[in-house]
Amino acid sequence: MVDLGNLAEQLTAYGAKAEDDGFLFEVNTIPGDVDVLQVVVEDRDELPIFVSASESQLLCIAYLFRENEVREDAIADMHRAMLASNVPMPLSSFAVIDDQYVVFGALSVNSGIEDIVHELETLASNAADAIEAMQSFLK
Amino acid sequence: MSILEKIFTAIRGGAREIGEAIVDNNSVRIFEQEIRDAEDKLNQAKGDLTEVMAKEMQAARRIESLKAEVERHEGFAAQALEKGNENLAMEIAEKIVELQSELDEQERARKSFAAHVERLKGMIKKTGKTLTDMKRQLVMVKTTESVQRATTAINNNYASSGSRLLSAKESLDRIRQRQQDLDDRLAAGELLKGELEGENLQAKLEAAGIVSNSNKQAQDVLARLRAKKAD
Numbered sequence: 001m002v003d004l005g006n007l008a009e010q011l012t013a014y015g016a017k018a019e020d021d022g023f024l025f026e027v028n029t030i031p032g033d034v035d036v037l038q039v040v041v042e043d044r045d046e047l048p049i050f051v052s053a054s055e056s057q058l059l060c061i062a063y064l065f066r067e068n069e070v071r072e073d074a075i076a077d078m079h080r081a082m083l084a085s086n087v088p089m090p091l092s093s094f095a096v097i098d099d100q101y102v103v104f105g106a107l108s109v110n111s112g113i114e115d116i117v118h119e120l121e122t123l124a125s126n127a128a129d130a131i132e133a134m135q136s137f138l139k
Numbered sequence: 140m141s142i143l144e145k146i147f148t149a150i151r152g153g154a155r156e157i158g159e160a161i162v163d164n165n166s167v168r169i170f171e172q173e174i175r176d177a178e179d180k181l182n183q184a185k186g187d188l189t190e191v192m193a194k195e196m197q198a199a200r201r202i203e204s205l206k207a208e209v210e211r212h213e214g215f216a217a218q219a220l221e222k223g224n225e226n227l228a229m230e231i232a233e234k235i236v237e238l239q240s241e242l243d244e245q246e247r248a249r250k251s252f253a254a255h256v257e258r259l260k261g262m263i264k265k266t267g268k269t270l271t272d273m274k275r276q277l278v279m280v281k282t283t284e285s286v287q288r289a290t291t292a293i294n295n296n297y298a299s300s301g302s303r304l305l306s307a308k309e310s311l312d313r314i315r316q317r318q319q320d321l322d323d324r325l326a327a328g329e330l331l332k333g334e335l336e337g338e339n340l341q342a343k344l345e346a347a348g349i350v351s352n353s354n355k356q357a358q359d360v361l362a363r364l365r366a367k368k369a370d
Contacts, residue, residue, distance in 0.1 A: 031296075034289055036289045036293055046305055052286070052289035052320060055281060057282060059286065089188070131311055
C-alpha cells in the first residue's frame with residue numbers, strides 16, 4: 001500500500017528539482033475516509049488530478065465535466081468518440097464516476113516515482129486535450 | 140452473478156445513497172474469508188501432493204527390488220531343479236509366489252498413488268485459478284469502494300471550502316486564456332526583438348554616416364545659427 005503522504009513529499013520534491021525542464025507540482029492532501037491527493041500540474045490548474053490508493057492500485061483521476069453539461073442529443077456520439085479515443089490516448093482512459101465524466105490512469109502500487117510523475121503529466125495533458133476534443137458535444 | 144455484474148447493476152440502478160457501499164461490507168468479509176479458505180485448501184493440497192508423491196516413489200522402489208528378488212529366486216529354483224532337489228525347488232517356488240503376491244500389491248498401491256497425484260495436481264491447478272479469479276474480483280470491489288470514498292472526500296472538501304469543480308466551459312476558457320497569454324508573450328517577445336534589431340540597424344547606419352544621429356543634427360542647427368549671426 002502506497003503511503004500518500006510520502007508520495008506527496010516525493011512529488012513536490014521532484015517538481016522542484018525539475019523546475020527547468022520538467023513540470024512543477026502543487027500537491028495538497030484532502031482528508032477523508034480515504035486520503036486523496038490533489039495534484040495540480042504546472043499550467044494545468046483548471047484540471048487538478050486526484051490520486052487515491054487501494055491495496056493493489058494507485059488511481060489518478062481528472063474530472064472533465066458533468067453529465068448535465070452534455071447536449072442530450074449528443075450523448076451517444078460522445079460515448080462513441082470516447083470509446084474510440086480510449087486506445088490511442090496514452091496511459092489514460094475515459095470513464096464515468098457518478099455523474100462526472102473523467103479520464104483516469106491506474107498504476108501498480110509498486111510503481112516508481114518517475115512512473116507516477118509520467119502518469120500525472122500525461123494525464124493532465126490528456127484531460128485538457130479531452131475537454132477540447134469533446135466540446136462539440138457540450139451545451 | 141459475477142462481481143463485475145453486481146457492481147454494474149448497482150451503479151446502473153443509481154438508487155444508492157451517497158456513501159452507501161455498492162457491495163456491502165459483510166459480503167466483502169465473507170468473500171475475503173472464502174479466499175482465505177481457498178488458500179488453506181490449496182496449501183493443504185500441496186502438502187498432500189508432496190506426501191503422496193513420496194509414497195508413489197517408495198512403492199516404485201519397492202517394486203524394483205521385489206522384481207529383482209523374484210528374478211533372483213527364479214534363478215535359485217532353476218539351479219535346484221538342475222541339481223534334482225525337488226523339495227528345495229518347491230520351497231523356493233513358494234517364496235516366489237509370496238514375493239509375486241507382494242509385488243502385485245505394491246503395483247496396485249503405486250497405481251492408486253499415481254491416480255491420487257493426478258487428482259491432486261488437477262485440484263491444485265483448478266483451485267489456483269479460482270483463487271486468482273477471486274482475488275481479481277476482490278480488487279474490483281475494493282477499487283470501486285475506494286473510488287467511491289475518494290469521490291466523497293473530494294466532494295466534501297469542495298463543499299467545505301466553498302469551491303467546486305469547474306465546468307467544461309470554465310476549464311476551456313482557462314485553457315484558451317492561458318494559450319492566449321502564451322501567444323501574447325511570444326508576440327511581445329517578437330516585437331521586442333524586432334525593435335532591438337531596428338535600433339541596431341539605426342546605430343549601424345549612423346556609424347556609416349548614411350543617416351545622421353540626433354547629436355549631429357543639433358550641431359548642424361547650431362552651426363547654421365552661428366553662420367546666420369556672422370552675416
